[in-house]
Amino acid sequence: MLVGTWRPKPNEGTDVENSEIAKGQLVVVATPLGNLGDLSRRALELLEKADVVFCEDTRRSSTLFSAHAIAVNGRLRALHQHNEASQCDEVVDRVGSGQVVVLISDAGTPGISDPGSRVVAAVAAAGLEVTTAPGPSAVIAALTISGLATERFCMEGFLPRKAGERERIYAQWTNEPRTIVFYESPQRIVATLAELRVHFGERRVAVAREMTKLHEEVIRGTVSDVADRLAQRQVLGEIAVVMAGAAEAPPTEESAVRLALAEQFASGMSTRDAVASVAESLDVTRRIVYAIALEIRSGEGH
Numbered sequence: 001m002l003v004g005t006w007r008p009k010p011n012e013g014t015d016v017e018n019s020e021i022a023k024g025q026l027v028v029v030a031t032p033l034g035n036l037g038d039l040s041r042r043a044l045e046l047l048e049k050a051d052v053v054f055c056e057d058t059r060r061s062s063t064l065f066s067a068h069a070i071a072v073n074g075r076l077r078a079l080h081q082h083n084e085a086s087q088c089d090e091v092v093d094r095v096g097s098g099q100v101v102v103l104i105s106d107a108g109t110p111g112i113s114d115p116g117s118r119v120v121a122a123v124a125a126a127g128l129e130v131t132t133a134p135g136p137s138a139v140i141a142a143l144t145i146s147g148l149a150t151e152r153f154c155m156e157g158f159l160p161r162k163a164g165e166r167e168r169i170y171a172q173w174t175n176e177p178r179t180i181v182f183y184e185s186p187q188r189i190v191a192t193l194a195e196l197r198v199h200f201g202e203r204r205v206a207v208a209r210e211m212t213k214l215h216e217e218v219i220r221g222t223v224s225d226v227a228d229r230l231a232q233r234q235v236l237g238e239i240a241v242v243m244a245g246a247a248e249a250p251p252t253e254e255s256a257v258r259l260a261l262a263e264q265f266a267s268g269m270s271t272r273d274a275v276a277s278v279a280e281s282l283d284v285t286r287r288i289v290y291a292i293a294l295e296i297r298s299g300e301g302h
Contacts, residue, residue: 021049024098026091026123028116030109030135033238034213036067043133044068051099054079054091056106056115079103084115088122095128107238109137113157113183138211139181142240145218146206149179149244156182159192170199177245186235193227196243204244210237257284257292271297 032038055061058076110116201224264274279286
């Protein structure tokens with residue numbers, strides 16, 4: 001599924017104003033999740049022209065450069081979870097001196113469960129320019145192919161190792177209405193799904209594996225169903241899990257009564273008839289319905 005190197009022809013599909021790379025800036029560049037053809041034109045240009053490229057793993061980034069025939073020329077610097085804090089000053093100094101500094105991770109968008117956020121914060125705090133060449137993101141990729149609601153979602157990153165910390169997160173998810181996205185390792189995915197089925201067995205879930213790669217797969221179903229299916233096989237590759245949020249709670253008795261009374265009043269029904277009708281249809285005592293009806297009527301000026 002890997003594609004060859006792309007090179008733009010002069011003036012082909014480029015914005016003249018944006019074709020030149022400004023000096024003195026940090027550029028957060030998204031790189032392919034797996035398929036090397038997903039590197040954007042602008043990302044390619046930035047990797048070619050940057051003064052220095054900070055990356056999570058210099059060996060892996062060298063492979064990306066080689067695949068696109070980009071000369072490294074000693075420009076790669078390691079920036080990972082163990083040295084990010086200590087690298088902030090160097091990045092700030094480089095940007096402040098007018099260099100174009102590119103930040104990439106092993107795959108996807110830096111700073112999303114990958115190193116990068118501290119460096120971005122440090123450069124921004126220094127009053128220097130931070131911009132982005134957006135592109136692949138495992139969060140968005142998994143969400144958009146999950147078949148679940150995409151309008152509102154939350155990202156949880158990798159779940160903690162300690163059982164107690166995971167249980168606290170699961171408790172928060174009990175009433176979380178947004179779609180939930182998180183990452184998991186192939187070694188832990190079966191155990192994690194077994195935990196999730198205890199709390200969310202009937203929720204819909206999509207487990208996206210090896211996105212954009214040769215063996216891409218999305219397993220969809222209820223948490224219980226997917227847990228059973230994956231427990232019977234070996235699971236390999238990079239994994240993102242998308243789980244439906246909590247269903248909307250049914251209306252409370254009072255809100256249901258208010259809504260029904262409002263509909264009856266809007267149709268011109270008298271208070272007595274509306275109370276009788278709503279009490280019978282919702283199986284609520286007439287006294288409760290009547291008290292709510294009086295409150296509504298007093299607010300209307302009747």
